Amino acid sequence: GGDGVPASAGTATGASAGTATDLMVRAEQVHKSFGSVEVLKGIDLEVRSGEVCCLLGPSGSGKSTFLRCINHLEKINAGRIWVDGELIGYRERGGKLHEMREKEVAAQRQAIGMVFQRFNLFPHMTVLENVVEAPVLLGREKKAAARERAAALLDRVGLSDKLGNYPGQLSGGQQQRVAIARALAMRPKLMLFDEPTSALDPELVGEVLDVMKDLARDGMTMIVVTHEIGFAREVGDSLVFMDGGVVVESGPPREVLANPRHSRTRDFLARVL
Ligand code: ADP
Numbered sequence: 001g002g003d004g005v006p007a008s009a010g011t012a013t014g015a016s017a018g019t020a021t022d023l024m025v026r027a028e029q030v031h032k033s034f035g036s037v038e039v040l041k042g043i044d045l046e047v048r049s050g051e052v053c054c055l056l057g058p059s060g061s062g063k064s065t066f067l068r069c070i071n072h073l074e075k076i077n078a079g080r081i082w083v084d085g086e087l088i089g090y091r092e093r094g095g096k097l098h099e100m101r102e103k104e105v106a107a108q109r110q111a112i113g114m115v116f117q118r119f120n121l122f123p124h125m126t127v128l129e130n131v132v133e134a135p136v137l138l139g140r141e142k143k144a145a146a147r148e149r150a151a152a153l154l155d156r157v158g159l160s161d162k163l164g165n166y167p168g169q170l171s172g173g174q175q176q177r178v179a180i181a182r183a184l185a186m187r188p189k190l191m192l193f194d195e196p197t198s199a200l201d202p203e204l205v206g207e208v209l210d211v212m213k214d215l216a217r218d219g220m221t222m223i224v225v226t227h228e229i230g231f232a233r234e235v236g237d238s239l240v241f242m243d244g245g246v247v248v249e250s251g252p253p254r255e256v257l258a259n260p261r262h263s264r265t266r267d268f269l270a271r272v273l
């Protein structure tokens with residue numbers, strides 16, 4: 001700007017450039033304990049609509065727990081999480097938080113797709129049936145429309161020739177691509193990936209990352225727990241490094257990777273790079 005003031009500098013009113021409405025995920029001081037062990041110690045995180053946030057950190061740092069908190073598979077002990085402006089798991093009335101009924105939680109969860117390290121496909125169903133199942137069961141779509149859409153999604157993940165196969169007949173990479181198509185069948189506004197390529201043989205990692213890259217390019221908002229540094233650098237809009245239940249540092253992936261400010265980040269990167 002002509003006045004030489006950086007655009008990011010705070011104004012007197014404290015207004016920032018980003019508005020709350022373009023945030024798909026907002027976590028504020030999320031705490032989670034198992035018994036007396038505090039696993040998440042006040043996580044703050046924001047992901048804008050259409051952005052890919054890569055979550056890195058050593059084993060046991062709380063990454064999976066945090067993802068599970070986002071769709072209320074784990075109940076948080078303190079803090080708040082909003083997805084697309086909606087408070088997850090609670091309603092606020094008169095300044096107090098009231099826990100939602102299971103049915104309401106289920107509805108929120110349906111808008112959030114999750115892909116795990118293990119694919120968890122139904123072994124007795126064909127690839128197509130696996131993708132058709134949830135939207136039909138939950139009354140989202142009629143069977144014929146769901147089949148058509150499932151076929152299109154499977155085509156998108158490169159599996160149009162496997163519709164009639166059973167999961168056991170597929171490679172790990174193919175199964176994980178089915179799992180992604182299955183999650184997409186619910187038309188999620190947010191996708192959570194928990195180490196989606198960690199269980200795969202190295203030669204199968206690329207085909208899954210390519211599908212995720214394609215999704216990202218298409219504008220899907222994603223949080224991806226991964227040790228794939230190349231993916232984080234190339235596809236990530238932000239990189240968040242967690243350790244010991246806290247966010248140690250975060251920023252644009254290229255900056256954090258090239259210039260980690262904390263020794264814990266540096267040590268971790270030295271081990272995985
Ligand atoms: P990460 O995904 O980063 O490896 P996790 O979120 O899986 O980390 O785990 C963080 C910590 O929480 C670990 O010490 C783990 O043992 C503990 N933990 C996770 N889930 C449970 C649970 N259901 N009960 C007790 N401890 C748990």
Ligand code: MG
Nearest residue numbers: 063064065194
């Ligand atoms: Mg984990």
